[in-house]
Amino acid sequence: MVLGLFNSPACYKGQKYEALKKTAIKTGHPFIDPEFPPDDKALFYSKSDSKITGIEWKRPSVSMNIVRGLK
Numbered sequence: 001m002v003l004g005l006f007n008s009p010a011c012y013k014g015q016k017y018e019a020l021k022k023t024a025i026k027t028g029h030p031f032i033d034p035e036f037p038p039d040d041k042a043l044f045y046s047k048s049d050s051k052i053t054g055i056e057w058k059r060p061s062v063s064m065n066i067v068r069g070l071k
Contacts, residue, residue: 030059 036042038057047057
C-alpha cells in the first residue's frame with residue numbers, strides 16, 4: 001500500500017474534488033463532468049460506431065437501488 005495515495009489526488013484538467021462537491025451541495029445539482037458527459041459522445045468514437053440505442057444514464061446510487069431491488 002502506498003501511503004498518501006488517496007490523501008492528495010492529482011487534479012484532472014483543473015477539476016478539484018472538494019470545490020466540485022461544495023458547489024454541487026450548495027446548488028443542489030449533481031456534478032456533470034464536461035470531459036465525460038452522460039451522452040453518446042462518452043461511449044462512441046463517432047455516430048457511425050453507435051450500434052446501441054436507448055441507453056438511459058443513471059447515477060451509481062440510482063443504479064445500485066435498482067440492483068438491490070432485483071435480489
